[in-house]
Amino acid sequence: xxxxxxxxxxxxxxLKGKAAETKSxxxxxxxxxxxxxxFHGMTPKVAVKEGDAVKVxxxxxxxxxxxxxxxxxxxxxxxxxxxxxxxxxxxxIRLKSDGKFESxxxxxxxxxxxxxxxxxxxxxxxxxxxFINQRPFDVVANPNDAPKAIFISGFDSAPLAPSYDxxxxxxxxxxxLQLGIDALAKxxxxxxxxxxxxxxxxxxxxxxxxxxxxxxxxxxxxxxxxVQINHISPINKGEVVWTISPYDVVAIGSAFKKGTIDxxxxxxxxxxxxxxxxxxxxxxGAEIASVVKGQVSEENVRYISGNPLTGRQVSKDxxxxxxxxxxxxxxxxxxxxxLLGWIMPRLNKFSTSHSYFSWLLxxxxxxxxxxxxxxxxxxxxxxxxxxxVFPMDILPEFLVKAIMDxxxxxxxxxxxxxxxxxxxxxxxxxxTSKIExxxxxxxxxxxxRKELA
Amino acid sequence: xKALRNFLDKVKPNFEEGGKLSAFRSxxxxxxTFLFVPxxxxxxxxxxxxxxxxxxxxxxxxxxxxxxLLFGMYNVGYQNYLVAGTLDQASFMEVFFYxxxxxxxxxxxxxxxxxxxxxxxxxxxxxxxxxxxLVSGMxxxxxxxxxxxxxxxxxxTAFAVIFAKEIFGGTGYNIFNVALITRAFLFFAYPxxxxxxxxxxxKESIFGLGNDLANGTVDxxxxxxxxxxxxxxxxxxxxxxxxxxxxxxxxIVGLMPGSIGETSVIAIMIGAVILLVSGVANWRTMISVxxxxxxxxxxFNAIGSETNQVWNLDWMEHLCVGGFCFGAVFMATDxxxxxxxxxxxxxxxxxxxxxxxxxxCMNPGYPEGMMLAILLMNLFAALIDHCFxxxxxxxxxxxxxxx
Numbered sequence: 001x002x003x004x005x006x007x008x009x010x011x012x013x014x015l016k017g018k019a020a021e022t023k024s025x026x027x028x029x030x031x032x033x034x035x036x037x038x039f040h041g042m043t044p045k046v047a048v049k050e051g052d053a054v055k056v057x058x059x060x061x062x063x064x065x066x067x068x069x070x071x072x073x074x075x076x077x078x079x080x081x082x083x084x085x086x087x088x089x090x091x092x093i094r095l096k097s098d099g100k101f102e103s104x105x106x107x108x109x110x111x112x113x114x115x116x117x118x119x120x121x122x123x124x125x126x127x128x129x130x131f132i133n134q135r136p137f138d139v140v141a142n143p144n145d146a147p148k149a150i151f152i153s154g155f156d157s158a159p160l161a162p163s164y165d166x167x168x169x170x171x172x173x174x175x176x177l178q179l180g181i182d183a184l185a186k187x188x189x190x191x192x193x194x195x196x197x198x199x200x201x202x203x204x205x206x207x208x209x210x211x212x213x214x215x216x217x218x219x220x221x222x223x224x225x226x227v228q229i230n231h232i233s234p235i236n237k238g239e240v241v242w243t244i245s246p247y248d249v250v251a252i253g254s255a256f257k258k259g260t261i262d263x264x265x266x267x268x269x270x271x272x273x274x275x276x277x278x279x280x281x282x283x284x285g286a287e288i289a290s291v292v293k294g295q296v297s298e299e300n301v302r303y304i305s306g307n308p309l310t311g312r313q314v315s316k317d318x319x320x321x322x323x324x325x326x327x328x329x330x331x332x333x334x335x336x337x338x339l340l341g342w343i344m345p346r347l348n349k350f351s352t353s354h355s356y357f358s359w360l361l362x363x364x365x366x367x368x369x370x371x372x373x374x375x376x377x378x379x380x381x382x383x384x385x386x387x388x389v390f391p392m393d394i395l396p397e398f399l400v401k402a403i404m405d406x407x408x409x410x411x412x413x414x415x416x417x418x419x420x421x422x423x424x425x426x427x428x429x430x431x432t433s434k435i436e437x438x439x440x441x442x443x444x445x446x447x448x449r450k451e452l453a
Numbered sequence: 454x455k456a457l458r459n460f461l462d463k464v465k466p467n468f469e470e471g472g473k474l475s476a477f478r479s480x481x482x483x484x485x486t487f488l489f490v491p492x493x494x495x496x497x498x499x500x501x502x503x504x505x506x507x508x509x510x511x512x513x514x515x516x517x518x519x520x521x522l523l524f525g526m527y528n529v530g531y532q533n534y535l536v537a538g539t540l541d542q543a544s545f546m547e548v549f550f551y552x553x554x555x556x557x558x559x560x561x562x563x564x565x566x567x568x569x570x571x572x573x574x575x576x577x578x579x580x581x582x583x584x585x586x587l588v589s590g591m592x593x594x595x596x597x598x599x600x601x602x603x604x605x606x607x608x609x610t611a612f613a614v615i616f617a618k619e620i621f622g623g624t625g626y627n628i629f630n631v632a633l634i635t636r637a638f639l640f641f642a643y644p645x646x647x648x649x650x651x652x653x654x655x656k657e658s659i660f661g662l663g664n665d666l667a668n669g670t671v672d673x674x675x676x677x678x679x680x681x682x683x684x685x686x687x688x689x690x691x692x693x694x695x696x697x698x699x700x701x702x703x704x705i706v707g708l709m710p711g712s713i714g715e716t717s718v719i720a721i722m723i724g725a726v727i728l729l730v731s732g733v734a735n736w737r738t739m740i741s742v743x744x745x746x747x748x749x750x751x752x753f754n755a756i757g758s759e760t761n762q763v764w765n766l767d768w769m770e771h772l773c774v775g776g777f778c779f780g781a782v783f784m785a786t787d788x789x790x791x792x793x794x795x796x797x798x799x800x801x802x803x804x805x806x807x808x809x810x811x812x813x814c815m816n817p818g819y820p821e822g823m824m825l826a827i828l829l830m831n832l833f834a835a836l837i838d839h840c841f842x843x844x845x846x847x848x849x850x851x852x853x854x855x856x
Binding site for chain 1: 454457458486487488489490491492493494495496497498499500501502503504505506507508509510512513581583585622623624625626730731732733735788789791792793794795838842845846848849850852853856
C-alpha cells in the first residue's frame, strides 16, 4: 500500500479552457528552435554551424564546464542559424526540419542489465541527460553528482495542466515508462520516487516496479515535485536530488526499446482564448503556430509556453520550450481601462480574497484570467498570504526577504536548497503587493550557486 | 467613461518628465490609478494575478471604519445636546449634522496634511503613491477628543507621517502604527488637550446648530470618560455627562464621552465583522487581544483593590470602555506592524490585551492603556517573529544533524 500524503495548503485556480481528451497530430513544423536558456545552469558551447546536416539526437551544444552534458536536435534537417544576442550570448539554434525525424542510432538494451556507467554514458550521449534537473538550485543535473534519490511527479496540478492519466496511456507507454525508470534507477544509489494523485487512475504509474510510490491529494502545488520532495525526504544542506518529468522518462524508455531517439510528446493546447482546447502530438522546440493553427481568433492575446503560473511568454511565431507540456493562450490585460476596478464587485474575476465574492460562487465556476497585474507593486503589506499557498515546512516570506537581502546564511537556514522558483508561483499569484517572487527566488538561487562555486 | 479616459490620455504628457506640470506627476499618477486600474501586465513570473491589491485592502479598512465614524458623529452631537438639556427638542438629523460638522474638519485636516506629505515624498522618490495613509488618515480623527484643536492634529499628523513612516521607507516599512504615533505625540506634547474632563464634549455651536456650552449658560456637567471617572473616583459606578449612572448596556451602545470613534462597541463590532469576513484583518490577532485583556482584567478584579477602583471593574466593562475595542479591531490588526508569522500573532495579540489592562490598573496617572500597549508590542513584533523563524531554522538544523 502506497503511503498517502494530504496537502492542505494551496490553491486550485479554475480557469476556462481545459483541454478535451482528444488528440491529433500537430501540423508539420517547418522550423525548430532549441534555446540554451531552457536548460538553466548550462553555459552553452555551440557544436554546429549554419548549414550542417543534423539528425534527431545530433549534438547542438554542450556545457562549457561539463562537455559531456549535451543538448541534441529534436528533428532531422539542417541548421538554419545560430542566433546570438548581446555579448554573443546564444539565443537559440534554429533548425530547418526535413520532416523525416531520422534518428542517430541508440543502443537497444535492457537498462537493468547495463552498468550504471553505461547507462549514464548513453543518456549523456543521446542528450536525454539534459532533461534531468537537480535540486538544490533548480538547474540541469551535474552528471558527476551522486543524487540521494530521483523524484518524478506523476501528475501536474497547475492550472489547465495536461492530465497525465490521459497522456500516459497504459497500453501505449507502459513498457517505455518502466524502461525509463530502470535506466534512472541506475543513476542513484538511493531510490526512485514516483508520486501519483490519490484519484489518479493511471495504471502506467501505479504498476511501475522498482520505485517508491507515494499518493498525494490536495490542491496545487501538490503536483510540484518540490512539494513532494519536502514531504517525502526533504533535502538537507550538501544533499542533491534529481527530478525529471515523466515525459522525458518515456522518451528515454522508448529509446532503449526501439533503438532510435524520439522526442515526440502529447502536449495540451489550453486557455480561454483557444476555440477547441485539446491535446496535440508534437516535439520540443516546434513552432507554436503548428499547434495553434487557427484556433485563436483574437489578436490581443498572450501565448505561453507552459502553464500560466510558471510558463514563458512567447510570440505568436515562437517555439515550444524544451520543458513545456502545455501551450496556454490567454487574453492580454493591457487594454482593459477598468474604471474604479479596485472597489467593484468583479463577480467574473477570481480572487482568493474574501473582499471579492468569488468565494461565494462555488469552486466549480471557471474564470477567464487576463495578464493584467490588477494593481501596482508595493512593499510587503499583508502577512500570511504566502503561507496559505505554500505547503512546505518553510517560511516563504522570510526566505524571499533573505534573498532580497542577499543574506546567504539566512537563505541556507530558511531552506533555500529545497525550493525552485515554480514553488513560489502561487505566492506570486496571490500577492497583494504584486511582488515578483519567482524572479527573486531565481536570482537568489543563481546568486547562491555562484557564491558557493 | 471613455471620455474620461481620453481626457486623461490627453493631459497625461503634461505630467510626464519634462512636461509643464511634471512637479505633480505623482499626484496625477495617483488619481489616474485611482480612477482606472493600470493597464500594466505581468512581465516576469506568473502571467495571471489575483484581483486583490493594496487599494482594495485599504479601502475595506476605511469601509469598516464607517460605522464607528457615523456613530461617533452622532455621539458628538448627542453629548452636546444632552449637556445643554435641549436633546428633547432636537431632531435626529440636527444632532447628527452638528456632530458631522464638528468632526469633518478633523478628517479634512488629517487627510490634507498626511496625503500632502505622502504626495510630496512620492514625487521626490519617483514612486507611486502608496495607499497606507488612506487608513491612517481616517483613524486619526477617530482617536482624538472632539475638542482637540485642528492645528495640533495637523502638527501631530505631520510628525507621525514623517518620523514614524517616511523615514523608515514608507508604507510597509514602518515599525509603529502611524495613527497611534499621532495620538502618542498629541498625548505627550499636549496632555491638556487630550485628557481630563473638558475635552470630550463639543462646546461650541456651528452654523447655528448645537449649543454654546462655554459661556457659562450650562454648568454642573462631568465631561470625563468612563475610565477617567473610575480612575479618579471612589466607586466603579460610571455616570453620563449629567451625572446619571450608566450600566454595561450603555457602554456597549456607546452614547458616552470619549474619543470620537471609540465609544460604541456595536459600531466597532460591525467594522470587525467586515474586516474578518473579508479577511482583511487577521482574526488571530483580534481574538487574542480580547482573550488577553479579559483574562488580565478578570485577575485584577479577583484580587481587588481598596484604593484603585480600576482594579474592581468587571472584565466585561474593561473591554467595553475606553479604546480597548477600537484598538483591538483596527489598530492591533495592522499587518505591517504585527508579527508576520501566524503563531506570532497569537502572542502579539494576547500581550497587547494583557499590557493594556496592566497599564490601566497599575498606572493611576494614565487611565487609558491601549495605545501604549499596542505601541509597545509593535516594538516587539520583530522579536516575536524572530523566535518562530528560529524555531523553523532549528528544526531544519536538527534534521541535518540527525541524518
